[in-house]
Amino acid sequence: MKRACALLLALTTAACAAQPGAPGEQAAPVTAADLNLTAREKIKTGGTLRWGLTEYPAQWNQNHIDGNHTNVKTVMDALMPRPFRADEHGVPALDPDYVAAADVTATSPKQVVTYTLNPKARWSNGQPITWADYDAQWRALRGKDPAFHVANVTGYQDIASVAKGKNDFQVVVTFARPFGDWRSLFAPLYPKSATASPQNFNAGWVGKIPVTAGPFRFGAFDTRAKTITLNRDGKWWGESAKLDAIVFRGLESDARVAAFANGELDVFDIGPSAADLSRAKSAEGAVVRQAAGPDFRHFTFNGESPILSDIRVRQAVALGIDRAVLAKSDLKGLNWPVTLLDNHFLMNSQQGYRPNAGELAGPDAARAGALLDAAGWRLSGAVRQKAGKQLDLRFVIPSGLQLARSEGEITQAMLAKLGIKLTIETVPSNDFFTKYVIPGNYDIAPFSYVGTPFPVSASYGTYADGVRSQGDDISWNANLGRSGNAEIDTKLRAAMAELDPAKALKLVNEADRLVWRQVNVLPLYQRPQTVAVDADLANVGARGFRDLDYADIGFVS
Amino acid sequence: MSASLWGRFTTRATTGLRPSASRFPGISTSVGTPPAARPRMFSATGIAGLALLSFLAALAVLGPILVPWTAADRDFEAFLQPPTANHPFGTTASGGDLLVLTLLGLRKSLLIGFVVAVAATTVAALVGAFAGYFLGWVDRTLMWVTDLLLVIPAFLVVAVVSSGHDDWIALVVLLTAFMWMVTAKAVRGATIVMRDRDYVKAARFMGVPSHRIVLRHVVPNLASLLVADATVNVGAAILAETSLSYFGFGVTPPDVSLGSLIADGAPTALYAPWTFWWAAGLLIALIVAVNLVGDDLRDRFDPALRACA
Numbered sequence: 001m002k003r004a005c006a007l008l009l010a011l012t013t014a015a016c017a018a019q020p021g022a023p024g025e026q027a028a029p030v031t032a033a034d035l036n037l038t039a040r041e042k043i044k045t046g047g048t049l050r051w052g053l054t055e056y057p058a059q060w061n062q063n064h065i066d067g068n069h070t071n072v073k074t075v076m077d078a079l080m081p082r083p084f085r086a087d088e089h090g091v092p093a094l095d096p097d098y099v100a101a102a103d104v105t106a107t108s109p110k111q112v113v114t115y116t117l118n119p120k121a122r123w124s125n126g127q128p129i130t131w132a133d134y135d136a137q138w139r140a141l142r143g144k145d146p147a148f149h150v151a152n153v154t155g156y157q158d159i160a161s162v163a164k165g166k167n168d169f170q171v172v173v174t175f176a177r178p179f180g181d182w183r184s185l186f187a188p189l190y191p192k193s194a195t196a197s198p199q200n201f202n203a204g205w206v207g208k209i210p211v212t213a214g215p216f217r218f219g220a221f222d223t224r225a226k227t228i229t230l231n232r233d234g235k236w237w238g239e240s241a242k243l244d245a246i247v248f249r250g251l252e253s254d255a256r257v258a259a260f261a262n263g264e265l266d267v268f269d270i271g272p273s274a275a276d277l278s279r280a281k282s283a284e285g286a287v288v289r290q291a292a293g294p295d296f297r298h299f300t301f302n303g304e305s306p307i308l309s310d311i312r313v314r315q316a317v318a319l320g321i322d323r324a325v326l327a328k329s330d331l332k333g334l335n336w337p338v339t340l341l342d343n344h345f346l347m348n349s350q351q352g353y354r355p356n357a358g359e360l361a362g363p364d365a366a367r368a369g370a371l372l373d374a375a376g377w378r379l380s381g382a383v384r385q386k387a388g389k390q391l392d393l394r395f396v397i398p399s400g401l402q403l404a405r406s407e408g409e410i411t412q413a414m415l416a417k418l419g420i421k422l423t424i425e426t427v428p429s430n431d432f433f434t435k436y437v438i439p440g441n442y443d444i445a446p447f448s449y450v451g452t453p454f455p456v457s458a459s460y461g462t463y464a465d466g467v468r469s470q471g472d473d474i475s476w477n478a479n480l481g482r483s484g485n486a487e488i489d490t491k492l493r494a495a496m497a498e499l500d501p502a503k504a505l506k507l508v509n510e511a512d513r514l515v516w517r518q519v520n521v522l523p524l525y526q527r528p529q530t531v532a533v534d535a536d537l538a539n540v541g542a543r544g545f546r547d548l549d550y551a552d553i554g555f556v557s
Numbered sequence: 558m559s560a561s562l563w564g565r566f567t568t569r570a571t572t573g574l575r576p577s578a579s580r581f582p583g584i585s586t587s588v589g590t591p592p593a594a595r596p597r598m599f600s601a602t603g604i605a606g607l608a609l610l611s612f613l614a615a616l617a618v619l620g621p622i623l624v625p626w627t628a629a630d631r632d633f634e635a636f637l638q639p640p641t642a643n644h645p646f647g648t649t650a651s652g653g654d655l656l657v658l659t660l661l662g663l664r665k666s667l668l669i670g671f672v673v674a675v676a677a678t679t680v681a682a683l684v685g686a687f688a689g690y691f692l693g694w695v696d697r698t699l700m701w702v703t704d705l706l707l708v709i710p711a712f713l714v715v716a717v718v719s720s721g722h723d724d725w726i727a728l729v730v731l732l733t734a735f736m737w738m739v740t741a742k743a744v745r746g747a748t749i750v751m752r753d754r755d756y757v758k759a760a761r762f763m764g765v766p767s768h769r770i771v772l773r774h775v776v777p778n779l780a781s782l783l784v785a786d787a788t789v790n791v792g793a794a795i796l797a798e799t800s801l802s803y804f805g806f807g808v809t810p811p812d813v814s815l816g817s818l819i820a821d822g823a824p825t826a827l828y829a830p831w832t833f834w835w836a837a838g839l840l841i842a843l844i845v846a847v848n849l850v851g852d853d854l855r856d857r858f859d860p861a862l863r864a865c866a
Contacts, residue, residue: 274637275828322633329636329651333828399805402824406651413631424810 030339030526032349033088033546034289038538040239044557048245049537052259052268056226056250061205062188063141063195068151075248078230078550079212081129082187083115088291090350090453090545092183097121097238098129098213104182104499110160111175111499113182119169120237123191124212130168133192138162138173140195147198154457155185178497180504181457215241215551226250242554257532260286266534267541272403272527274333280532289541292349293529294451296341297330299411299522303483305443307393311483312375314519317393317444318360319368320418326407327525336528344463344515345455345508347526349544352505356512360519368418377419384419392421396442398429404446411444440482448527453545456495456508463515465489481520488514599853606849613843617667620660628661628811630654637829647831649821658813659835665725665808666815667843670795672729677736677794678787684737685744686775690752690767700745703738711735712797716806723809732797740786747782748775781858788851792844799840815840 053074059067062076083099084092094102098121106112121129139145139162143153160176175182191211194200204210209218215236219229227249232241251259251268257276259265261283270276270288281288299321301314308314327338339348342355355361362368377384377391384391395411397404408424415422422444427436436442452458461478465485468474476482488511495507515521529542539552599607626632631652632644640647646655688699715731722728751757752775760770776783795815801807802816810817815836822833 275825278828325633328633332636332650402650402821405810406649409651409653410631410633413629416629426810 030292030337030348031290031542031544032292033544034291034531034542035546035548036289036533036538036541038556040242040552042556043242043538043552043554045242045554046244047242047555048247049243049540049553050264050266051246051248052256052265053248053250054253054256054269056223056228059206060209061190061194061201063137063151063190064202064205065149065151067205071250075228075230076188077548078216078246079209079214079218080188080190081121081213082189082547083185084183084187085547085549086453086545088349088544088546090294090347090451090455092453098189102183105172107178107499111178111182113173113175114165115171115173116165117169117171118237121213122235122237124217124233124235125191125210127191128168129189129191129213131162131164131171132168133189133195134171134173134186135162136192136195137186137189140198140201145198148201149198154460155179155181159185178499179457180496180498180501181454184452184454184457215239216246219245236551239551241551246550246553260532266537268532270530270532272330272334272530277334277530277532283532285535286532287535289531289533290336291529291542291544292347293527293542294347294545295448296347296451296526297327297446297448297524299407299524300437300445300447300481301483301519301522302440302443302445303481303518303520304440305394307391308443310375311519312371313377313391314483315360315517316368316371316375316418317415317420318519318522319362319364319371320415320420321411321522322363322414323361323522323524325414326410329406329410330403331525331528334528334530336530339525341523341526343509344512344521344523345459346505346512347451347545349526350451350453350455352508354509354512356509356516358513358516360516363414365418372418372420379419382416382419383421390421391419392423393443394425395422396425396427396432396436396445398432399426400429407446437480440476440480445480449521451526451545456492456504456511460492460496463488463492463511463518463520479520483518483520485514485518488518600856602849603853606846606853609842609846610850613663613839613846614667617660617664621657621664624654624657624660626654626657628653628658628813630657637825637832639829640831646835647829649832650825655831655835659815659818659839662813662815662818662836663839663843665812666795666798666840669725669729669732669798669808669814670791670847673732673736673794673798674787674790676729676733677790678740678783680733681737681740681786682744682776682779682783685741685746686748686771686779687768688741689745689748690771690775692749696745700742703741706735707738709735712800715797716801716804719801720806725808725812728798728801728807732794736790736794736797740783740790743782743786744779747779751775751778785851785855785858788847788854792847792851795840795843795847815843 053071055071057067057069057072060072060076061067062072081098082095083102085095086092096118098118099115100118101116103114104111105114115134117129119128123129138156138159140148141150141153141156142159143150143157158175158177158179160174163172163174164170165172193211194204207221212218212233215233215238216230217233219231221228227247230246232244249265253271256265256268257270257279260268260280270280277288280286301308301317303309303314323340324338327340331338341348342357342361343353346353372384376386378386395408397408405424408422412422412424437445437447449459449462462480463484464477464479465488466474466476466479466482491507491511491514495504495511498504498507529544531542533541536555538554538556540548632648632654633652635644635648636652637650638644638648644654644656646659648655649658684699684703688696715735719728719731757770757774760774798807798814799816799819802814803820805820808814808817818836819833819840822836826833
């Protein structure tokens with residue numbers, strides 16, 4: 001499961017594309033972030049924040065395949081540099097603590113991006129942050145050397161060269177092909193010492209954090225208590241951190257809510273559990289902050305399964321599913337409005353979101369029935385048949401996940417009305433991705449994808465058409481739904497190469513309309529992010545797409 | 558008495574083993590002078606147990622027919638809803654009616670419990686009587702198998718083997734296979750004493766075939782022991798089935814049993830108590846009823862225990 005998660009994160013947290021959207025384009029009306037944003041002067045200096053994590057990570061190199069986790073990001077965001085920070089709508093803005101300017105300085109013959117670094121920025125070992133760090137990171141992450149176990153190569157593989165500008169603090173990045181999401185690159189940036197050799201890249205950050213460059217510096221690990229302590233960095237050149245220290249602690253999910261109720265934690269992510277939400281809410285001095293999360297729930301349809309390879313059947317199933325009912329059941333008790341997600345690339349809370357479901361928004365039993373009849377599946381008795389075969393679909397779910405099972409049971413009842421039999425197949429959760437979803441051994445599978453501020457480059461692989469290798473063998477790579485077409489690919493590539501964010505968003509939405517018709521992934525809803533926090537805390541909570549500024553987190557005076 | 562029974566139950570439910578057969582010390586006298594059991598009315602607790610058991614059985618058989626919902630129905634207007642007029646037991650997270658699910662679970666658990674108990678007692682009676690009557694190599698072979706099965710960690714074996722089968726019949730066979738041994742040893746002991754009784758000798762001298770003597774004369778005379786033991790086994794079998802189902806090894810969806818319902822409801826037991834307590838309560842009531850009847854039957858048939866009581 002861990003590896004599968006890492007893989008999915010890898011599939012989705014990749015690089016670049018849409019930026020400040022066209023004026024007048026409004027994101028859908030859902031809360032994009034709930035952080036108790038408070039001005040710095042109202043926050044007292046001092047205090048220790050205790051933050052609950054879902055596990056205790058070992059690999060602290062976020063660009064490593066094993067370090068590409070939410071938990072690692074939560075910690076490293078306080079420590080490592082990044083040129084851009086996203087706001088809650090996923091719009092990136094320059095972080096002047098690290099980079100004074102970053103612009104596309106040429107588009108022909110090749111795209112060139114020039115970064116002007118903040119010369120005051122220094123690593124904790126005293127060395128300045130220079131173009132050499134950018135160069136080393138590109139060389140490690142471009143995917144040429146398989147000895148670097150990288151999480152993803154998106155964007156880095158499109159770079160032709162990284163060169164020194166007029167001095168050490170200017171970086172000139174030349175792209176081999178246009179890459180619209182270039183703002184996603186070098187986030188986070190690791191020092192040259194971490195990326196120069198595969199040895200250091202793979203093993204240098206396991207169980208240690210040797211170098212940092214943020215408002216906090218590394219304090220201590222306690223492997224027995226599963227904690228990691230960060231202290232305020234006195235050498236930080238920006239506005240100094242309000243908190244004295246942050247203690248992150250890895251705990252099992254049951255233990256987290258208990259620890260929070262006991263006053264042993266100040267912040268933790270509740271997840272989609274109504275029971276934990278009600279318990280956290282009733283804890284003394286606690287508030288629950290909720291916002292639209294960066295991830296969405298969906299059903300993936302296997303376009304290579306014997307029955308679903310017929311696109312008419314996929315469309316009929318999509319039309320037979322009332323997504324609002326599924327969302328209502330999933331979100332029951334989470335105090336979150338049922339808002340359907342009608343876009344594969346942009347979340348409801350994201351800049352540029354447009355509903356693109358069109359006539360496949362469903363439910364439409366009459367049309368679904370007509371499509372099935374046309375495909376040759378005729379009603380005889382309770383279940384439709386074709387050539388003596390029953391219309392029986394496998395809904396594969398990981399064991400122990402109540403949410404997926406109840407989605408299956410509800411879908412079963414819905415599709416039964418259309419004469420489609422749905423068989424729920426529970427498989428060990430460790431095998432769910434590796435033995436079922438990735439090899440295409442399923443008909444329909446429910447899971448979540450993580451959205452990023454850079455939607456196209458991040459999810460291009462999920463919808464890209466398969467590559468015909470030897471003979472009839474098609475390799476689908478990250479396209480777990482195993483269906484696609486050249487038209488979608490063309491549009492997505494155009495969106496990825498588009499440097500004007502507004503035009504890129506337009507192309508993304510055009511591609512999305514095509515993806516809807518393909519019925520590869522059926523999006524259900526954007527998941528809420530539910531975070532329990534101490535009521536006195538400011539500038540922390542449900543962050544949505546926003547990159548938190550850890551220096552501003554603190555207790556209100 | 559009841560405390561020790563629970564203790565024994567727990568042991569059997571989780572391992573399939575019974576510590577010893579020493580609870581039949583006076584068995585020879587009881588079976589030696591048929592009919593040993595005087596006609597005696599059920600005790601008050603026995604009657605209460607029988608009434609409760611009959612009520613639960615009637616509920617399990619008739620209930621699902623009377624409830625307007627079926628196990629596959631989902632009420633899209635009511636997810637995880639507390640009890641209402643429409644759903645007297647409340648609903649699950651996917652809008653399933655807990656009343657019909659609980660009654661179906663009760664039906665499946667009762668069915669498995671009874672079938673396993675009857676089958677296990679039958680096997681025990683045959684193995685024990687043949688081993689005890691023939692002695693010699695028959696006895697050694699059968700007792701070797703019995704001892705072997707006694708030392709196998711039954712719960713683990715059943716868990717591993719049954720996870721490959723979706724069929725509840727397979728579960729019944731597996732549970733039976735690990736539940737007959739202790740009774741078989743008791744039956745063997747009683748048979749060894751019985752084979753020297755006059756009526757058995759008489760039958761033998763008249764030339765009645767041995768297997769016929771075992772089936773016609775020995776086993777019927779052990780009826781009291783067997784009936785009492787079968788009843789106690791019902792409780793053990795139900796607990797074994799629910800424990801396995803709780804861990805996901807026994808009854809698998811779309812079938813439900815009390816064990817699988819308890820497993821589904823456990824995470825929300827505090828937040829949505831109705832998902833947990835109906836199934837848990839019915840399981841407790843069922844086990845109490847079976848035990849009351851079983852205790853009473855044993856008290857009636859087993860003079861040694863009655864003397865102690």
